[in-house]
Amino acid sequence: EVQLVESGGGLAQPGRSLRLSCTASRFTFGDYAMHWVRQAPGKGLEWVAGITWNSGNTGYADSVSGRFTISRDNAKNSLYLQMNSLRAEDTALYYCAKALSGTSGNIDYWGQGTLVTVSS
Amino acid sequence: AIQMTQSPSSLSASTGDRVTITCRASQGISSYLAWYQQKPGKAPKLLLFAASTLQSGVPSRFSGGGSGTDFTLTISCLQSEDFATYYCQQYYSYPYSFGQGTKLEIK
Numbered sequence: 402e403v404q405l406v407e408s409g410g411g412l413a414q415p416g417r418s419l420r421l422s423c424t425a426s427r428f429t430f431g432d433y434a435m436h437w438v439r440q441a442p443g444k445g446l447e448w449v450a451g452i453t454w455n456s457g458n459t460g461y462a463d464s465v466s467g468r469f470t471i472s473r474d475n476a477k478n479s480l481y482l483q484m485n486s487l488r489a490e491d492t493a494l495y496y497c498a499k500a501l502s503g504t505s506g507n508i509d510y511w512g513q514g515t516l517v518t519v520s521s
Numbered sequence: 522a523i524q525m526t527q528s529p530s531s532l533s534a535s536t537g538d539r540v541t542i543t544c545r546a547s548q549g550i551s552s553y554l555a556w557y558q559q560k561p562g563k564a565p566k567l568l569l570f571a572a573s574t575l576q577s578g579v580p581s582r583f584s585g586g587g588s589g590t591d592f593t594l595t596i597s598c599l600q601s602e603d604f605a606t607y608y609c610q611q612y613y614s615y616p617y618s619f620g621q622g623t624k625l626e627i628k
Binding site: 436438445446447448451460461462463466496501505506507508509511512513514 | 522553555557559564565567570571576606608610611612615616617618619620621622
């Protein structure tokens with residue numbers, strides 16, 4: 402069974418940075434697009450960022466564009482989200498998610514999430 | 522950015538009922554639409570993709586339809602385990618986006 406384990410969440414002050422990591426196992430990580438999706442407490446799902454299998458194409462939600470950067474290291478089976486200039490509205494559970502193919506945006510596996518809280 | 526609007530936002534139904542949830546895209550997305558189910562405290566689960574393709578392991582009482590801007594998710598005979606929140610998602614173009622969710626509750 403696919404495993405996705407997020408880490409790096411925690412409490413950050415507004416304006417500061419955090420880097421989330423996701424370690425993947427039990428599938429060929431380098432063959433699939435990957436995504437970050439977040440969910441604020443009691444709210445719906447928000448797609449945050451995505452990256453194709455070879456890092457050739459990335460995309461961002463308007464709400465994070467210019468502040469967040471998604472990247473991956475296929476040799477380390479790892480996905481990252483660098484979050485800069487954090488705001489209170491970035492507070493959420495952040496899910497690492499695997500796509501159905503190398504370029505797709507539909508998601509067939511999700512991690513359990515890492516909680517990011519932005520507060521002074 | 523493409524906006525996804527689901528209706529209704531909440532729905533009460535009984536076991537055995539047939540229910541339909543609608544998802545509308547603000548512009549055409551062909552069939553690049555997925556449906557997810559989420560239960561409290563759990564990660565979402567993929568139900569359908571490409572608007573109407575059932576994900577492996579998902580019961581056949583779930584079905585999807587539509588293309589372009591209007592889509593539906595139908596559950597033909599509600600079971601107790603189906604009471605959850607459902608989301609549509611477009612993956613036609615960046616930035617991808619989810620609908621606001623439809624909470625399906627027991628009547």
